Amino acid sequence: MRTPHASSWFAPSVLTLFIALFAAPTRSFADTYQILNLQSDQGYFFYGMNQYGEVVIDLSQHSACAMGTTNCYQTYVNGLPIGLTTTPPPLVYDNGGQCAPTLPAPESSLYAACNNGRVAWTGYLTPTQIMPSIYTGPISNPSAVTLPPQGANGDLPFIFINSQGDVVWDDVFDEEFFEAIDLTAQVPEPTSLLLFSTGILALAAFLASSPHLRALARRCP
Numbered sequence: 001m002r003t004p005h006a007s008s009w010f011a012p013s014v015l016t017l018f019i020a021l022f023a024a025p026t027r028s029f030a031d032t033y034q035i036l037n038l039q040s041d042q043g044y045f046f047y048g049m050n051q052y053g054e055v056v057i058d059l060s061q062h063s064a065c066a067m068g069t070t071n072c073y074q075t076y077v078n079g080l081p082i083g084l085t086t087t088p089p090p091l092v093y094d095n096g097g098q099c100a101p102t103l104p105a106p107e108s109s110l111y112a113a114c115n116n117g118r119v120a121w122t123g124y125l126t127p128t129q130i131m132p133s134i135y136t137g138p139i140s141n142p143s144a145v146t147l148p149p150q151g152a153n154g155d156l157p158f159i160f161i162n163s164q165g166d167v168v169w170d171d172v173f174d175e176e177f178f179e180a181i182d183l184t185a186q187v188p189e190p191t192s193l194l195l196f197s198t199g200i201l202a203l204a205a206f207l208a209s210s211p212h213l214r215a216l217a218r219r220c221p
Contacts, residue, residue, distance in 0.1 A: 032184055033167075035148060036079030038177040041170045046160060046177065047073060048093035053166040053181050056089055079179060096120070096161040101142040114139065116163035120147075134159065136167050136180070147180045 038055060043062035049055045055076040059065060065072035065084075072084050096115030103109055103123075110132055112121035120136040125143060137144025147167060158170035165182035 032182075033145065033147065033180040034183055036076075036179045036181065038076050038079060038168075038179055039074075039081075041172070041175050041177055044177070046158075046168060046170065047088060048091065048095055049160060049162055049166065049168055049179075050091040051094045051162050051164050053078075053162065053164070053179065054091060055168055055177075055179055056091065057177065058088075059084070076179070078181075094162040096163075098157065101139060103142060107143060111157060111159060112142075113157075113159045113161050115161045116165075118161060118165050120159050120161040120167040120169070122159055122169070131173070134167070134169055134180075136161065136165070147178075 039057065043059075045058040045061070047056040047058040057074045057076070058071075059074055060071040069086055072086055073088050074084055075082050075089050094115070096113040099112050099114035099119060101109060101112050101114070101119045101121060106127055107123065107125050109121045109123040111123075112119055117139055118136065119139055119142045120134065121142060122132050122134055124132055125135075134147040135143040135145065136147060147169075158172065160168045167180040167182075168177065170177050
């Protein structure tokens with residue numbers, strides 16, 4: 001009887017595991033956020049964000065730019081500034097766009113942004129609410145989460161949401177930029193996926209060449 005080789009059954013098993021890991025549902029709508037205070041909005045303007053929650057603030061109208069420099073931009077990663085550039089960072093910007101979510105009575109929206117089935121909006125949950133606040137959630141439940149502190153003022157477009165549910169807004173009452181990072185919906189960066197994939201393949205090659213594994217395979221009927 002011909003004895004099967006370890007690689008004849010091990011490689012398909014690893015491939016099956018690899019496919020199962022990456023073919024799982026891309027995300028579920030999360031309700032846990034980390035709130036980050038980025039910086040003052042005095043003379044600063046939101047430029048953009050990407051799907052990883054990296055935020056770029058335009059400082060061009062502020063004295064923060066170096067002497068003789070017309071434009072400058074500050075990038076934030078996990079709420080921390082990582083340096084100024086004289087040109088906008090070449091990120092794949094993912095800011096969402098203005099939308100009009102369907103709200104149950106008596107909720108009312110002043111301004112809303114949508115992206116990838118999610119919405120972030122400023123407004124009121126009840127007519128007696130004195131100050132507007134920021135809310136976010138799936139389109140089917142727009143007010144699922146209330147994001148502190150107070151919300152943006154009026155119908156100004158000061159709210160942005162990326163495809164992973166991270167929200168950036170300019171709180172004109174506190175005069176600060178805030179970011180709410182959706183902790184459950186974080187997407188691994190491409191380098192992380194590459195390292196993980198390389199590790200899986202290396203492990204498969206090692207185990208397939210292991211003499212103990214080959215001996216185990218020869219004992220199998």
